[in-house]
Amino acid sequence: xxxxSEQYYQVIAECRELFEKKNTDYGQSWTILRPSxxxxxxxxxxxxxxxxxxxxxxxxxxGIYGEFQGIINYCLMALMLLKNKExxxxxxxxxxxxxxxxxxxAESCFSIMEAKNHDYGEAWRKMRISSFTDLILMKLxxxxxxxxxxxxxxxxxxxxxxxxxxxxxxxxALIKLKFEV
Numbered sequence: 001x002x003x004x005s006e007q008y009y010q011v012i013a014e015c016r017e018l019f020e021k022k023n024t025d026y027g028q029s030w031t032i033l034r035p036s037x038x039x040x041x042x043x044x045x046x047x048x049x050x051x052x053x054x055x056x057x058x059x060x061x062x063g064i065y066g067e068f069q070g071i072i073n074y075c076l077m078a079l080m081l082l083k084n085k086e087x088x089x090x091x092x093x094x095x096x097x098x099x100x101x102x103x104x105x106a107e108s109c110f111s112i113m114e115a116k117n118h119d120y121g122e123a124w125r126k127m128r129i130s131s132f133t134d135l136i137l138m139k140l141x142x143x144x145x146x147x148x149x150x151x152x153x154x155x156x157x158x159x160x161x162x163x164x165x166x167x168x169x170x171x172x173a174l175i176k177l178k179f180e181v
Contacts, residue, residue, distance in 0.1 A: 004117060007175045012106050015072045019102060028098065030077050035159060036147045038078040039140060042166065045070045046136045053130050065177055068170045071136065075167035079105040082160055113168045124172045132173040139166050
């Protein structure tokens with residue numbers, strides 16, 4: 001089965017490979033998006049997952065696994081834009097630097113997961129995948145409210161924390177789908 005860390009890195013490696021291939025196909029067209037647009041893309045994917053969980057049928061082929069991968073990659077795109085927007089002029093950046101930024105963003109999310117996983121004692125392993133979907137949607141509604149308030153919060157974390165939590169929930173869902181079937 002492997003440790004959480006090993007499984008986490010396997011999931012991220014799959015997502016990274018998909019991101020690299022899409023970057024080859026589409027270039028860095030995603031860099032034109034604002035973080036709020038990426039939030040909306042994540043919302044669409046999460047709502048589709050919930051719909052597939054409830055209907056149990058997909059009419060367009062792609063399943064839940066691929067949608068969770070999309071959520072992970074969209075979260076990493078948002079985190080990269082929030083931290084490094086100036087590095088993506090005219091939708092072009094050095095591909096090596098782009099992938100370095102991807103890795104750094106993923107590593108940051110991993111570090112937060114590791115700390116929380118220590119404190120919570122891997123409680124996520126007892127959760128249903130549908131609960132991850134619901135938590136992702138809840139975080140997205142909160143994030144959209146923060147974005148609508150132009151980032152102003154009284155006591156809440158900023159968008160980076162929301163994207164990180166959403167990504168980690170999606171990784172947990174994929175670990176359960178991949179390793180705990």
